Amino acid sequence: MSAVSCQLSVAMKVSLFVTCLVDQLFPQVGLSTVKILKKLGVEVEFDVRQTCCGQPAFNTGYVEEAARVARHFLEVYNDSAQIVVPSGSCCAMIKVFLPQLFPEGSTERRRAKEIAERTLELSDFLISVLGVKSTGARFREPVTYHDSCHLLRELGISSQPRRLIRAVEDIDFREMENPERCCGFGGTFSVKFADVSAAIGEDKVQCVRNTGARYVIANDVSCLMHIEGLLRRNQVPVRTMHLAELLAKFDD
Amino acid sequence: MLEKVRRACDQAEGVELPGQSPQFPQYTDPVAKFRQELERTGGVFFDARQPKELPAVLTSVMKQSDSTEIYWEDEQLFQRHGLPFTLRNPEAFAKGFLVYSFHFRQEMKLPILLNSKRYERSELARVSLSASSAGLGVAETGSVVHEVRSGAGRLLSVLPPAHVVFLSEKDLLMNHAELFRSLPLGQYGSALTLVTGPSRTADIEKTLVIGVHGPKQLFVILTS
Amino acid sequence: MIRISANTQAALADQKLQRNLRQTLSKTLHSRNEAVSDVPNWEELRQYARDVKTHTLSRLADYLLELEGKVSEQGGRVIWAETGQEAVQFVLDLAHEKRVAKIVKGKSMLSEEIHLNESLERAQIEAVETDLGEYIVQLATEAPSHIIAPALHKSRGEIADLFVAKLGMAPSQDAVEITKTARKLMREHFLTARIGITGVNFAVAETGTIVIVENEANVRLSVSVPEIHIALMGIEKVIPRTSDLAVFLKLLVRSATGQTMSSYVNFLNGPRRNGELDGPREFYLVLLDNGRSKILADDFLRQTLACIRCGACLNVCPVYQRIGGHAYGSTYQGPIGAILTPQLRSLEEAPEHAYASSLCGACYEVCPVKIEIPHILLRLREKVQGEKNQKAAHLPFEKLAMQVWAWVMCSPSRYARLGRWLRILQKNFEENGKLKLPFPPFNRWIKHRDLPALPARSFKELYSSSEKQP
């Protein structure tokens, strides 16, 4: 029997938005995402014109600049298939904030809304659309999971990643204390209030350490990057891993 | 200034005032719930729905509060709760005096009115136990309502270190939705207080300390 | 101008503060969560309360008029104060007219907002804070660090030392002893003060009732003994109906302290009436605007005024948990302070408040009236930048950087080119796969975190080459 408990009956096509950070800094996350989707029989479309969703500018208050980048995003994804994003915060940017960047009643707003409606975060897509029970991954390590804030609170996604993690063969999943508490990253916040951001992150590191896990999983490379640095500085022998990387731990 | 406020919300999209209030909990045994909640706040509950229990209950209240006298609200208290006490000085009520002192006589097993005192703040500040009648009680939170009416004051229930409240079972409401549907705000007097347990603070390291500026002890006696 | 960023280091380095915050906030959060999980229809209550607030704010002028009418009918007087200064002046004038030397005060954030105590002191009128926490900060000549628990930043030991030093208390670390000392001392004040000043939690328009929630009974005494009661309220505190109180009180108390109900909820309808034996002979209700009508005028930001000051957003905020209240440099702290302060005062005066948040959204999650704090923060950030750029003589560096960034991100080819350049440039800064950038803002950032070097090939490159393979 296949480890994948769900095979698609209908051909499904998705358009992948990997996000700029994944593209430039963490390509393995994008590759893992593609690997998972393909294994599940999903046809992956990747538009090379994609860049960024505009989040960095938007979160810092530069709405004009964010709108400019968003306009480019709209252009790229205008006639796309179902969009899948391996990032909670970028997905939230697209689903929640992108339409707000354009005036009520404008064509852009309408288009942004349409795009928002057909955009889903990866784990949500796997569970809600594909009905996946397991990706067939196998990982023999103790892991813990951190809820990235935008994923959890803007998108309301918390059970989906956990279900997928628990379904990984041989995994030893350990919930940390307060998994839903912010890691302190906050994008522009980690620049403007670097010390406070780090202090908040230390609490997260403590919670991670207490689980005895060897890996901390999350669904946002930015949070992971922040946590990783703090883990290292606190000499905590735990590594970070993006959810997609974990779920792609199967032989192709 | 009002004009400024009016202009500011002139264009505001109005939302209708919601009509249907959300559900509040119901209890099959409201007395038990009342008791549980009251005790959770550090209050002490007595069931005196059987009038013959009253002397023993009062004995206990006085012992626990280390008091030899009780300062009563007014004569309505006796009538409302059918207290079987002998009034030694009934004409005092007619004079608009408020606070009456009872001496507790062990051998008689009943507190008996001895004398009446003028309503005086300094007197109130000195006494160790006062008594009043609650207008209403709420099972949901173990709360009682103090009403200030003509002939009663605000201070009786707050100055002494211990206070005992008589609550009639028929005045016990289920929950706060019922309470605020029937609370006669401003109708009888200038002040109402919803009291839930003794006075407390958690201002020092979130450590609970009972008895700050108000009573340290709160007793509720349920009558029928 | 308030600079939060200038205060954070000291706060983070203050071990005592860190310990106090940790201990007290975790306790409060825990009780709050328990109290909320006890209510199956919590979400329904939140929505209901929010709807009532939204409705009320959209017709605020009408409800205030109704309130004024009812209060006057009952023999109270309503004072409309457009600014804090006007409110303060009213209190000063009244105190002078009545030759009052001492005032007892119930905890009121509004009084802090208008700096009433300072003015009273200058006028040589003794103002005694009667709430224990507020009294502690008054003794220490500090500002409250939490809208619900003013002395939250202080440990029992620090408070005990303060009481020993300032009040001559016999040395003791016992919270009960400290409280006893305060009770004894405060009794004197209650019995001798001639004016009581309190805040207001809710004001019911249809009955003209002022509602004040408390635990200690200091408000009960402040509104019972002195001959004059002055209640200070922001104009946003009015609600239409008595029946709504059931929902609001349930939300407020559980969110604030995790109790099922506070020890005392005072419902006050004007001064004492004929035949009543005590209570103030005069009752004044001060309706304060002080910037609120400005907030009211914005369709989106208006919801800021729905706040019932429960303090839950402070307790749950990871930033507040680490820097405490004083670092905000304002009367209101934490998430609500971050959105309220720049609006009540000005963005220029408080340009950093909107940025002092990781936008994690925990505040919205707990807010009993569903104020979209993170989204308001974003809107305020937008306004901060807008104002800054308008006023700046040159294009600010950050703006320029953003413009360049957007220019790059709008074009796939520029984006690709930048990626390639960075890969070449980074060679000068790379160390074990990490970038050591010695200039701001990166140097501050990498002090605690690592910025990984860009891998040799981007996803786009890797992906297109893998697609080309059979």
Ligand code: SF4
């Ligand atoms: S914003 Fe919401 S959570 Fe914060 S104090 Fe106000 S009502 Fe409470």
